[in-house]
Amino acid sequence: xxxxxxxxxxxxxxxxxxxxxxxxxxxxxxxxxxxxxxxxxxxxxxxxxxxxxxxxxxxxxxxxxxxxxxxxxxxxxxxxxxxxxxxxxxxxxxxxxxxxxxxxxxxxxxxxxxxxxxxxxxxxxxxxxxxxxxxxxxxxxxx
Amino acid sequence: xxxxxxxxxxxxxxxxxxxxxxxxxxxxxxxxxxxxxxxxxxxxxxxxxxxxxxxxxxxxxxxxxxxxxxxxxxxxxxxxxxxxxxxxxxxxxxxxxxxxxxxxxxxxxxxxxxxxxxxxxxxxxxxxxxxxxxxxxxxxxxxxxxxxxxxxxxxxxxxxxxxxxxxxxxxxxxxxxxxxxxxxxxxxxxxxxxxxxxxxxxxxxxxxxxxxxxxxxxxxxxxxxxxxxxxxxxxxxxxxxxxxxxxxxxxxxxxxxxxxxxxxxxxxxxxxxxxxxxxxxxxxxxxxxxxxxxxxxxxxxxxxxxxxxxxxxxxxxxxxxxxxxxxxxxxxxxxxxxxxxxxxxxxxxxxxxxxxxxxxxxxxxxxxxxxxxxxxxxxxxxxxxxxxxxxxxxxxxxxxxxxxxxxxxxxxxxxxxxxxxxxxxxxxxxxxxxxx
Numbered sequence: 001x002x003x004x005x006x007x008x009x010x011x012x013x014x015x016x017x018x019x020x021x022x023x024x025x026x027x028x029x030x031x032x033x034x035x036x037x038x039x040x041x042x043x044x045x046x047x048x049x050x051x052x053x054x055x056x057x058x059x060x061x062x063x064x065x066x067x068x069x070x071x072x073x074x075x076x077x078x079x080x081x082x083x084x085x086x087x088x089x090x091x092x093x094x095x096x097x098x099x100x101x102x103x104x105x106x107x108x109x110x111x112x113x114x115x116x117x118x119x120x121x122x123x124x125x126x127x128x129x130x131x132x133x134x135x136x137x138x139x140x141x142x143x
Numbered sequence: 144x145x146x147x148x149x150x151x152x153x154x155x156x157x158x159x160x161x162x163x164x165x166x167x168x169x170x171x172x173x174x175x176x177x178x179x180x181x182x183x184x185x186x187x188x189x190x191x192x193x194x195x196x197x198x199x200x201x202x203x204x205x206x207x208x209x210x211x212x213x214x215x216x217x218x219x220x221x222x223x224x225x226x227x228x229x230x231x232x233x234x235x236x237x238x239x240x241x242x243x244x245x246x247x248x249x250x251x252x253x254x255x256x257x258x259x260x261x262x263x264x265x266x267x268x269x270x271x272x273x274x275x276x277x278x279x280x281x282x283x284x285x286x287x288x289x290x291x292x293x294x295x296x297x298x299x300x301x302x303x304x305x306x307x308x309x310x311x312x313x314x315x316x317x318x319x320x321x322x323x324x325x326x327x328x329x330x331x332x333x334x335x336x337x338x339x340x341x342x343x344x345x346x347x348x349x350x351x352x353x354x355x356x357x358x359x360x361x362x363x364x365x366x367x368x369x370x371x372x373x374x375x376x377x378x379x380x381x382x383x384x385x386x387x388x389x390x391x392x393x394x395x396x397x398x399x400x401x402x403x404x405x406x407x408x409x410x411x412x413x414x415x416x417x418x419x420x421x422x423x424x425x426x427x428x429x430x431x432x433x434x435x436x437x438x439x440x441x442x443x444x445x446x447x448x449x450x451x452x453x454x455x456x457x458x459x460x461x462x463x464x465x466x467x468x469x470x471x472x473x474x475x476x477x478x479x480x481x482x483x484x485x486x487x488x489x490x491x492x493x494x495x496x497x498x499x500x501x502x503x504x505x506x507x508x509x510x511x512x513x514x515x516x517x518x519x520x521x522x523x524x525x526x527x528x529x530x531x532x533x534x535x536x537x538x539x540x541x542x543x544x545x546x547x548x549x550x551x552x553x554x555x556x557x558x559x560x561x562x563x564x565x566x567x568x569x570x571x572x573x574x575x576x577x578x579x
Contacts, residue, residue: 005529007556008558009557039556062523062558063521063522063523064526066528096529
C-alpha cells in the first residue's frame with residue numbers, strides 16, 4: 001500500500017493548495033492524517049491513484065514522497081486495535097506514525113501503519129499471525 | 144570629581160605632541176611593514192621604498208587601505224614581520240569564507256596593548272580596589288584575554304568568569320563582591336531579567352560599574368542598564384584586528400569614547416569614495432596600529448561607522464573622542480556580541496543537498512538577547528517523506544553553523560518557492576532589532 005506524504009508549512013492555506021490540486025487531477029482522497037511538527041507538518045494521504053497524485057503535486061514543486069505503509073483491516077470491535085498493537089510490540093516492531101478510520105460502523109475499520117524499516121521487517125507476517133487481514137490498494141479503494 | 148589617569152603626561156599631551164609621537168611610531172611601523180610579505184609588495188607599488196619615505200603624517204595617506212580580505216589572503220603569515228620565536232600570542236577570528244584572520248603579538252606588543260587596556264580601565268575611575276568580573280569569552284576572541292591582562296596590570300582582582308552560565312555569574316558577583324563587569328549590553332540586560340528566579344536580589348550585589356562593548360548599542364540601552372542596576376556603564380570600542388578592546392574608551396564623564404591617538408591613528412572616511420570626511424561628520428573608521436610591530440596593520444578599513452569630536456573633554460584628556468558605533472558599511476551582523484557575515488551562513492547552507500538556494504536570515508530580540516533564525520527551503524527532489532529526515536537536516540545545518548559562526552541558530556524549513564527570491568544579499572537579511 002502506498003501513502004503519499006507531503007511537506008506543508010504550518011500556516012493558513014497550505015493544505016488547500018494540496019487538496020485543490022488533487023481535485024484538479026481527479027484524485028479521490030480515501031483517508032488522510034496530518035503529522036504535526038509545530039512549524040511544519042506532513043500531510044499523509046491514502047488516494048485512489050497514488051502515482052498520479054504524486055506526479056501532480058511534484059510538478060507543482062511540492063516536497064512529497066510515496067511511502068510503503070501497512071493497511072490492516074481491523075474489525076470494528078472493542079479491544080481489536082490493542083490486539084494488533086501488542087502483537088507488533090512483542091515482535092519489537094516500531095510504529096513511526098499511524099492513523100485509522102472506520103469504514104462501516106460495527107463492521108470494518110482500517111488501520112494505516114507506518115513501520116520503521118518496513119522493507120526489512122517481518123511486520124506482514126506478524127499481523128497475519130495475529131489474525132488480521134492486510135489490505136492491498138485495490139481492496140481498500142473498493143471497500 | 145577626582146580625575147584618574149594611568150599616564151597623565153600622554154593622556155593630556157598637546158595635539159602637537161601627540162602628532163610627534165604618531166610620526167615617530169609610524170616610521171617604526173612602516174619599517175616593520177617592509178619585513179612582511181604583504182606590505183613589502185604594496186608599499187613600493189605606491190612609491191614608498193623605505194621607512195625614510197615617511198616624512199610627515201600626511202605621507203600616511205599615500206599608503207593604500209588594508210581590507211579584511213587582505214588579511215584573509217595573507218593568512219596565515221603574510222603580515223607577520225618577525226620570526227615566530229618573537230611572537231608570544233596569536234588571536235584568530237573566523238572568516239567569511241572559511242578562511243580565518245590572525246593577529247600576532249610580540250612581548251612588546253602585548254605589553255603595549257595591556258598598558259592601553261589599563262589606561263582605558265583607569266580613565267573610567269576604576270582602580271586596584273575594584274573587583275572585575277570578566278564576562279567576555281576567553282580563548283581566540285580578544286575581548287576576554289586583553290581585558291584580563293589590563294585589569295591585572297591595574298591591580299584589580301580579576302574573576303575570569305568568561306561568558307554564559309547566568310546562575311554562576313550572579314553567584315560569583317555575590318560571593319566575591321564584584322564591583323565592575325565587562326560584558327555585552329544584551330547579556331547584562333538578560334541577567335537582570337533572571338535575577339528574580341535566581342533568588343538573588345540586587346541589594347546583595349556590590350556592582351558599581353560596567354564596561355559594555357562588543358556589540359553596538361544605543362544611549363537608551365546604556366541608560367536602561369544604569370537605572371536597572373544603579374551603576375555607571377562605560378562604552379568601549381575595539382576590534383580583534385587592532386588588538387581587541389582598549390582602542391577607545393569612555394572616561395568618567397561618559398560623553399563618547401577617547402581614541403588613544405598616541406597608539407592609533409584614526410581617520411574617518413567616506414566609505415564610497417575613500418576621502419576623509421570633516422570632523423563631526425559620520426563615516427567609516429580607518430585605523431593604523433602604532434603599537435604592534437610583529438604584525439603591522441596600516442589604514443585598516445574597520446567598516447564601523449562613527450564620527451569624531453574635537454572639542455576638549457572635561458576630564459582634561461586631549462585625545463579626540465569618537466561617537467558610539469552607528470552602524471556598519473558592510474553587511475556584518477553582530478549577534479550577542481559575535482560578528483557574523485551572511486556569507487558565512489550562505490556557505491554552510493549551500494553545502495546541504497536537502498535545501499534549495501533561497502534562504503533568509505532573521506535577527507530578532509527574544510527578551511534582552513538576540514535570536515538568529517535561518518530559514519531555508521526544502522528541496523523537493525531530496526524529500527523522503529519522513530519527519531525524521533527533516534529533523535536531521537535541521538540539526539545538521541544548526542550544528543554546522545555553530546561550528547562556523549559559534550552561534551547555534553534556530554532553523555526553519557519552508558516549502559519551495561515561499562521565501563523571497565532576491566538578487567542582492569541585503570534582502571536576504573531581516574533585522575528587526577532596534578535601530579541605533
